[in-house]
Structures are given as C-alpha cells and as structure tokens.
Amino acid sequence: MSAPLIHTQVERHDGKDVWFRFSLSQLPAAHWKLHFCLARHIDPASLEGARLERQSGSYKVLIPAEGQRELRFCCRNTPIKKLSDMPRGFFLSLPEASTGPQLMPVVLADEDLGLPPSGPNTPDLPKVEPLAGIVPQPDQRVLLEGNFRLAERAHVSGPGSLTALLDHFNELTGLALEQDHDGEIRLLEEPLASEAYRLTITQEGVTIAAAGEAGWRHGLVSLAQWYLQHGESLPCIELVDAPRFGFRSIFLDCARHFHTLATLKRLLKLMSLYKFNRFHWHLTDDEGWRLEIKAFPALTDVGAWRGHDLAIGPQLSGGAEPYGGYYTQSEVKELVSYASELGITVIPEIDIPGHCHAAIKALPELLVEEDDRSRYRSVQYFDDNVLNPALPGTYRFLEAVLDEVCELFPGPQIHMGGDEVPTGVWTGSPACQQLMQQEGYQDCRELQGHLLRHCQQYLAGKGKRMLGWEEILHGDKVSRDATIFAWTSFQTGLDAAAAGYPVVMAPAQHLYLDLAWNQDIHEPGLYWAGTLNLEQVYACDPAPADFHANDNILGVLSPLWSELVTSRDRLDYMMFPRMLATAEVAWSDPAHKEWDHFAARLPGQLQILDQLQVGYRVPQK
Ligand code: ACM
16 A cells, blocks of 8 residues: 655745645545644644644644544744744554554655745855965964975974874874974974964974963864865965954754764864864753763653654654664763863753753653643743752752763863743642742742752852853842853843853854754744844854953854754754854954955865865855
8 A cells, every 4th residue: 555645735824823734645544643743833723624632842643533634723823934844754643453554654745835935045155256264263364485295194293292182183184193203393382372372384394382282272273274275285374363262162952853973073073173162062852861861761761762652752853763862971971082182171951940851751750740730831832841949859850960960071061951941830839839938939930040059059069060041040049150151132141241140152143053044945944033144143243342241251152953953964054154153253353353254265164174074055156
C-alpha cells in the first residue's frame, strides 16, 4: 500500500490569525489519528473535521471525525510568514487492534503558505573592491614592503612550551609549525595588555609580541587568516591590536535539536578563528535534557529523547521515531579541554525555572506537586515546564545537578537561564502560596527570585558566579554579582548596567542568529524580533560612547537557538557569515569599524570558509 499523503495549506491569513487546511489521501481503512508538529497554538474551538486530542509544545494530535479527509483549524494571533513555519513531522497512529504497523509516516506531498513569493531582495553587500584583511578588524594595520615565505614546517621560538598554541595554529591552517630555539617566527614577551598583540611580518621573519598566551594566540590566529588568504607567500604587514571587550561569546542551543560533539568541536575551531573566547552551551530546555547527571540517570534516559509514546512527545521537526541524544560526562570533559586548547571557556547553561519540561517529565516524583492547579502556557506552548520553588525536590534536584556541573566545568561562571517564566505559574500551588505567606512575598515573581538567589548562593559556595538572562532580576532577589544577559532589547542591558550589574549584550534585534536573514518566504528562521541581515548585525554597538555605565558592559553574545536547526548545514547557514559580524562587534574599536570595509574584507573570509568547508549563506548580489 502507498504511504498516506498530506497537502498542507494556509487557506486564509486573517490579520494575525492563520487558518490551515490539511487534505489527506491514500489513508488506511482503520481509524487513525494525525500527529504532527507546528510551533503555534491551535485554537481547539476552531477545529473542523477533527478534534484535538493533545497539544504540548509544538506537538499536536488530531482525531478526525468519521470518514474525514479534510481538517481545518486556526492559530490565533501568531502570523505564519515563512515556509520554515509550516507544520512538519506528520505520522498516523492506528488502533492497537488493527493489523499491520501501528504507526505510519505521512508524506508531505505539497505545502502552500498562501502568500505570494517574495519580490527580489536588495543586495546584501555594497559594491566594493575585495580586500585581503583580518576579521575582526585590528586596531592598526600597516602594509609593509615585500613578502615572507611561510614554510610548511617553519620553526617557532618563544618562552615555555608552545605546543598548545602551535597545535591550534596547525589545526586552522593545515601547516606543521614546530617549536625550536631559533625560529623564523618569534613569540616575544612584552608588557602589553593581556589580550593585546603586535604581529610583524617582514621579509626576514615574523614576530608576535604579547604579554602571554592570549595575545600570542590572537597574533597566530591573525597570521593564520593571512596565510589562508595568501598561501605561503605572505605580504609583509604589521598589526597592532587588542579587543574592545573581554567577553566574546557564541551560544548554541543543543536541546531543541541535538548537535554532535564533532559539530561542536568544529564550531569551537571556527569561533577561535574569529577570536571568540566563550562558548555558551545551552544544555537543557523543554524539548530535551542533554547533560549526563550521575545522580539522576533519568534526566538523560528519559529527558534526552522525544517521540511517539515517550514521556516527551515529538517536538519541532517531529516524527514518531525517538529523536535525541546527550553528552556523557567524559564527552563534556573532552569538549571543555578542547575548547581550552583554543583559548575558549565553556559556560554551561542549565535553564531554570522555566524551560524545564524535559526535566519535569524525567523526574516527576521530585518536581511535580500533585495538588498544583496553576494554569499557564509558556511562549512555546508548554503547560508543564516550570520548576516549583516551594518543593524540597526542586532543591535536591538543583543542588545535585549543580554539584556535577561545577565539577565538569572548571570555568568560574555558570548560567542558570531564568528566561520566559509564564504568567499564571505557581498561583494554584498550595506549596508556593504557603512559601509566599511565610516569606511575606506579594508577587509570584518573587518566588523566581527566591529560587535563583538560592542557586546564586549555592554556586558562590563553590566559588562560582551565576549568570542569567535578564529575567533573573524578576523578584529582585539576586545580588549584583550576577551577570545579566540582555536579550529582549538593547535598553534592558543598558538599564541593568546602569543599576550596577555586569551585563552581556545579546539583544535579539541585533545578535540572534536564529532570526531569518530577510523576509523572503524561503529564507528560514524566526522573526519575532524582526529579520536580521549581515549589515544589521554589524551595526550593533553594545556600549554607546555616551553611556555612563559602559564599564559594566562585559561584552557580547550571539545565540543560535535551534528550533529550526536540524543539521550541521543549517547551523552553518544561520551562523555564517553573520558570526563574523558579531566578531567585529565584540572585538573591534568602533573607530576602526566600517561596514564598507568589512564588506570588502568579506570575500577573502568566505574563501577561508570555503577551504574549511563551511556551508555559509552566500550573500546575495
Ligand atoms: C531567550 O531567548 N529566551 C533568552
């Protein structure tokens, strides 16, 4: 028998309401249910031809009326503007008594967004002559006379063991530099700022002056970029350079879709080529818990997998088959150690108290209060994804997790999330109401502050500092040692900095790499904060010159959330080349930052990315 087919269509866009029609054919005789994923909320009252059996997050199950092959429903107040918004992961389930397989994949025969194809987009880049250069743009750059020939096995001299630095350089370039006491490349110790360097390439040789390893590494990375653009005959040049910000970070969500260790190592290597020094590893979310915790094997036995009949239903790209994965503790150690060899600190994020559907499904006996009658719906449509700050089990869980996290990640900072706790949560929890009374809390959000303050103090007892999204300020309980990640707007970051908190700027409107590049219906990505092209990323200034609390702005983060990032190719497409613009936002002095100049240096960088087999989004001419 041929596989069932589905045609999906947006029949009507009615303001922000969207009406879908599904037409099915080649259906089995038995009563079936239709399962699929759609990152929207279906209005149950709008359904025609079916009723809704379940919706949790993006997962939906519809039961058709007898003999129905056409189903209609409405998603209210959430427009659909892109093919990447359309429903995915269709399958049928059949009653147990029926013969043959109980699950049948449904082939998506056709989809129609009900919108005209987008018109031609404006070119992504200005018309400028390509120019070999370095990204991020150094402070000073002077071309000198002549060329230097960089031999494959050139010798490098410098203080102490240079093995890690040279391994890093060799990995980026494919060369085989070796340490020797008398090298044509010399690393010199000079009293510069800790990450500053001076790279001088003359016809006789190369010198990199710096105060220590961080500066030498940056000089070697600039040398690597120069080599990758020119080959062995390097034009002589002098660079004098230092970063604007000490915190230069890329974030990857490994929960919504799982990314292998090999993909993460490759990303770290590419980050190092652009002088990023922090990797923010989003390890837990509603759709998956990805970190092995020895105290609670269920977190990964249960929480790392989603699919039909599992504790966590199919989500996002969907499908009946179990989907997921997690990082063992030995893999985590391997990644942390690899990152450290590239000069990158890994910051783990354990996102609480919201975004905890997977953890709650894995450990209901600890994390669920039976009598909690609170009703809420998270931004991603979960109604059971928030930890309860009044349950002893919540603290047992968190402390055990943090014990292991602190052991695994030697860096001084742990990110505790804190974002997007839905309103309505805890209002119907007897335990929470009692805690509020006992503590004299007036506002439910104080419970969030209560829990995060506990985490902050627990981490402090282990010598670690807490980082969190801007909502960790809700309830006003965490101390000013906590670093605030501003994501909903630039202004929230300025406000937090003015209030005395250290701030990392990650405003979605400028730095979220999961946003679609433009409005073309074929261009994948989210757009809740607008679309984001290369020039818009580049234009971000995280610390305006006239702002009085700039000392509190530590740096910059570009996140890639993975709702739509189902493969390494898609990761490359969303990250590159926009990540290069973030690199310049994070590193380069605004006085040396100019869009046309960046655009001129971009072709040379894309040629490097070609050599490294990065599937970047090709800027449109
Ligand atoms: C976030 O984007 N929810 C931090």
